[in-house]
Amino acid sequence: MRRKETVYYNKTKEELKHELKQKAKDLGRTPRIKDIENLTLYTNGFGSWNNALIAAGFKPNPRRAPDYANLSEQELIDLVRPQLYPLIKQKEYEKIRKEFNFPSGAYLAVRMGGWNNFLLKAKIPISTTTETDEELIAMYRRLSDKLGYPAKISDLNESDEIPNYSIFNTRFDGINNLRRLAGLPHNESRPMIKDEEIQNALIFVRKKYGEIEYMELIEVLKTEGLPSARTLFIRLKADGIKHLWEIAKELEEQLNICKASDCTNKCSPRKSYCSHTCRHRESGRRRRERRIALGVCLQCGGEKDRPESDHCSECYAYFHKRYKNSTTAKMDT
Ligand SMILES: [Zn+2]
Ligand SMILES: [Zn+2]
Known part of the structure; x- marks a missing residue:
């Protein structure tokens, strides 16, 4: 067994170049990495695969590894x-x-x-697998029994009998939880984040920032001090950012969250708003949006004399007078 390898490594550069040329003749094209049985021979001998190609008189691979x-x-x-x-x-x-x-x-x-x-x-689905939670737990228990200890992440990834750890992580939010569910020794120190906390975080972010992209979500959750994006995806069993926002919408319906764009309170049954203040604030906001769209005065809804201004001249004069009054009042005191 070893002898064959030794023969390989005894080849001179000239022999290697000759072999590459022969290979090219057989293939009818420049050899590729996948055509070569012992790549290290070439990379060791010439410094890199592309150098080996150049040395043998071929054009280097145009898809050279970028930095x-x-x-x-x-x-x-x-x-x-x-x-x-x-x-x-x-x-x-x-x-x-x-x-x-x-x-x-x-x-x-x-x-x-x-x-x-x-x-x-990369938005590659990771949470779709046909096994039920119970089946996955049983598989994990079987592997652990075989190993004689609670299987580690690397054991899952290396074994061909069991799905990759990412599947377990997606379903059970970490190896520790998996061990707990499988009745195996585990660490109790990290308490589970409550479902409610996860749901609130998602609803809050959707209300405040809209349906943002994955990378932005990661940042927003960090700055807001909320559970990580990974935790949200795992716990809500979302298999992509679009799916996550669908889940958010469903939760808002299900929990009857206040319709005000900046409120995450739950409402009483059959109510759209949690309070009168929210109803007023939201109708004011909608009116403002409507007036912006129509290009009319934000204050009274009347025609504007100058389109670049937010208010009509009458409202502007009124504000101006009030402002002046309030400043002179302040100066008097
Ligand atoms: Zn509200
Ligand atoms: Zn006006």
């Missing part, structure tokens, strides 16, 4: 996304990525805060 560090997260996603499919495991990605000259899965995972997060950001 991934210079690419933004979105650019990285755009690069690899066409080749990704739902539920792709990091292990499976590593197999296909060489063919396309993609960055390693480990690199993507580091850049995106984990493989699961990368899939989320």
Whole structure:
């Protein structure tokens, strides 16, 4: 077994170049990485695959690996996304990525805060699997029994008998919860965030910021001190940002959330607003929007003399007088 390898490594650069040319003749084209059985032989001998091609007189691969560090997260996603499919495991990605000259899965995972997060950001569905929660828990228990300890994340990702950890993470929000549900030793220290808190966070963000993109959502949740986007996706079982906003709309209906655009209170049954103040504020806001759309005075709804102004001249004069009165009143005191 070892002997074969030794023979390989004994090849001179001239021999390697000759083999590349022979390969090209057989293939009728410039060899690609996937055509080569022992790539390291060439990368070690010539410094890189492209250098080996150049040395053998071929044009280097036009899809040369870009400097991934210079690419933004979105650019990285755009690069690899066409080749990704739902539920792709990091292990499976590593197999296909060489063919396309993609960055390693480990690199993507580091850049995106984990493989699961990368899939989320790339909007690759991660929560669809046919197994029920009970079946998944049973599978996890079986694997742990076999191993003799509560299976670790890496055990799940390496085993071919069980779905990737991302599936479990999506369903059960972390390995600790999974262990708790499977009746295996686990850590109780981190309390679960309540469902209500998760729902409120989502409704609050939708009201205040609208249906924003995933990356923006991450930032907003951070600045507002709310649970992470990952937690929201997992706990609400959303498999994409669009799905998440659909869930938000459904929750607002279900919980009968106040229709005022800046209020997240629940209303009594058959009421649209939680309070008179909310009703007034909202109707004022709607009137204002209507008046902006019509291009009329925001105060009285009358014709404006100057379109660039917010108010008609009458209202403007009234405001001006009041302002003057209030300042002179202040100066008097
Ligand atoms: Zn309200
Ligand atoms: Zn007016």
